[in-house]
Every structure is written in structure tokens, then in C-alpha cells.
Amino acid sequence: EAGVTQSPRYAVLQEGQAVSFWCDPISGHDTLYWYQQPRDQGPQLLVYFRDEAVIDNSQLPSDRFSAVRPKGTNSTLKIQSAKQGDTATYLCASSPRTGQNTLYFGAGTRLSVL
Amino acid sequence: GQQVQQSPASLVLQEGENAELQCNFSSTATQLQWFYQSPGGSLVSLLSNPSGTKHTGRLTSTTVTKERRSSLHISSSQTTDSGTYLCAISxxxxxxxxxxxxxxxVLP
Structure with missing residues (x-):
């Protein structure tokens, strides 16, 4: 069984540029999460989906961040006009419907905003 | 919302010593997972333990649900155990x- 796949692994931007992160969850997992992990901190939830529906995006900076999961499978997280404070690792995780919220993580995308 | 506190923030051991990590949470939890993250690496699930005691290898987790706390005990630590241990609650x-x-x- 393939794990959670994320791309790209690394991204380096100048402030003001846009970037998209892509996540392919484990097949059959209905719940998908995006976390932001600044250096030396724990992961902080940005948004999560059940199938194609957004369940909670209350921690997503909505003026510059957006996330979609149109067919309930792959997901894209986009940052418009990146800021230095967005420098972090962006982690995607998925969870099966009957998995009691057991999370499986991808390798993450490490973003540096200069 | 749910608040999760872990202690200690950092711990230094000599190889062979045991480690005791604590996780306290503010609201009732139906699921609790312990994760390991190597420096610069992603998160690997160690075990899920919403209540009671579970063992896997050198790891033992004890969760007391009504007291909203969990512990992770690492016995006979090895240098390869070095990294960050994270507690996650739902x-x-x-x-x-x-x-x-x-x-x-963990120092050699």
C-alpha cells in the first residue's frame, strides 16, 4: 500500500510569490489534513477535509491561503503572496473512515520564504 | 478548543537510561497517538492509546482518560531514539x- 505522497519536497520563494503544495493521500482514506510546522514547534492544523468537504478551516489564513480537495482524493494547498512568517514545513496526513482518527503522514514540503 | 501540553520540553540521557514523557490535555479525548519525528524528518506513528496501557518494543504508553494525561516510557534508550516525540489528541x-x-x- 502506497503511503501519503507530497510534492514538492522543497520550495524557496521570495516574499510576494505564490506556491502550491500537492498531496495524494492513501487510497480509500476519506479524511485529509494539512498542518503547518514551524521550525522547533509542533504541527498546527490549518484545514481538514472529509471527502471533498471542508470540515474545519478556522486556522487557515484565508486572505492568502486556500485549500481544495475537489474529488475527495488529492488535495492542493496554495499560498498567495508568501511572507517570511510562512517559512515552515507543510505536512499532509490522511486517516481512514474507520481508523479512529489514526493519522498517516507524508514526508512534507519544506518552504523557505526569503 | 483542545489544548495539549507536553513535558519536559527537552531531555538529555545517556544511552541505556530510561525516558518518561508526559502529555496532558484539556478536554476528553477519544483518540491519542504518540509520534516520533527525526530531525528534519516527517512524523511516524509509534502507537495509538486512547486508554489503558500499551506496549510495543521498548515503548510503553499509559493513558488515564479521566485524568486527561498520557505518558510514554522508553526503556534502555539508544542514540537512534534521538528526535522529537509528539502527542496528538482528537x-x-x-x-x-x-x-x-x-x-x-540520547548521548553515546
């Missing part, structure tokens, strides 16, 4: 909240 939704982690360094 309640009656799918929302999973992480603590800030315990950074463990």
Missing part, C-alpha cells in the same frame, strides 16, 4: 491537535 470529531513535543537527545 475528541468527538476528526480534528487532531498536537502538543509542542519533547525533544530527546
Amino acid at each position: 475528541s468527538n470529531t476528526n480534528k487532531v491537535v498536537f502538543g509542542t513535543g519533547t525533544r530527546l537527545q
Whole structure:
């Protein structure tokens, strides 16, 4: 069984540029999460989906961040006009419907905003 | 919302010593997971333990649900155990909240 796949692994931007992160969850997992992990901190939830529906995006900076999961499978997280404070690792995780919220993580995308 | 506190923030051991990591949470939890993260690496699930005691290898987790706390005991630590240990909690939704982690360094 393939794990959670994320791309790209690394991204380096100048402030003001846009970037998209892509996540392919484990097949059959209905719940998908995006976390932001600044250096030396724990992961902080940005948004999560059940199938194609957004369940909670209350921690997503909505003026510059957006996330979609149109067919309930792959997901894209986009940052418009990146800021230095967005420098972090962006982690995607998925969870099966009957998995009691057991999370499986991808390798993450490490973003540096200069 | 759910708050998760982990202690200690960091811990330094000599190889062979045991480690005891703590996780305290503010609201009832229906699921609790312990994760390991190597420096610069992703998160690997160690075990899920919403209540009671579970063992896997050199790891033992004990969760006391009504006291809203869990511990992770690492016996006979090895240098390869060095990294960050994270506790993650979910309640009656799918929302999973992480603590800030315990950074463990095991010296040879």
C-alpha cells in the first residue's frame, strides 16, 4: 500500500510569490489534513477535509491561503503572496473512515520564504 | 478548543537510561497517538492509546482518560531514539491537535 505522497519536497520563494503544495493521500482514506510546522514547534492544523468537504478551516489564513480537495482524493494547498512568517514545513496526513482518527503522514514540503 | 501540553520540553540521557514523557490535555479525548519525528524528518506513528496501557518494543504508553494525561516510557534508550516525540489528541470529531513535543537527545 502506497503511503501519503507530497510534492514538492522543497520550495524557496521570495516574499510576494505564490506556491502550491500537492498531496495524494492513501487510497480509500476519506479524511485529509494539512498542518503547518514551524521550525522547533509542533504541527498546527490549518484545514481538514472529509471527502471533498471542508470540515474545519478556522486556522487557515484565508486572505492568502486556500485549500481544495475537489474529488475527495488529492488535495492542493496554495499560498498567495508568501511572507517570511510562512517559512515552515507543510505536512499532509490522511486517516481512514474507520481508523479512529489514526493519522498517516507524508514526508512534507519544506518552504523557505526569503 | 483542545489544548495539549507536553513535558519536559527537552531531555538529555545517556544511552541505556530510561525516558518518561508526559502529555496532558484539556478536554476528553477519544483518540491519542504518540509520534516520533527525526530531525528534519516527517512524523511516524509509534502507537495509538486512547486508554489503558500499551506496549510495543521498548515503548510503553499509559493513558488515564479521566485524568486527561498520557505518558510514554522508553526503556534502555539508544542514540537512534534521538528526535522529537509528539502527542496528538482528537475528541468527538476528526480534528487532531498536537502538543509542542519533547525533544530527546540520547548521548553515546
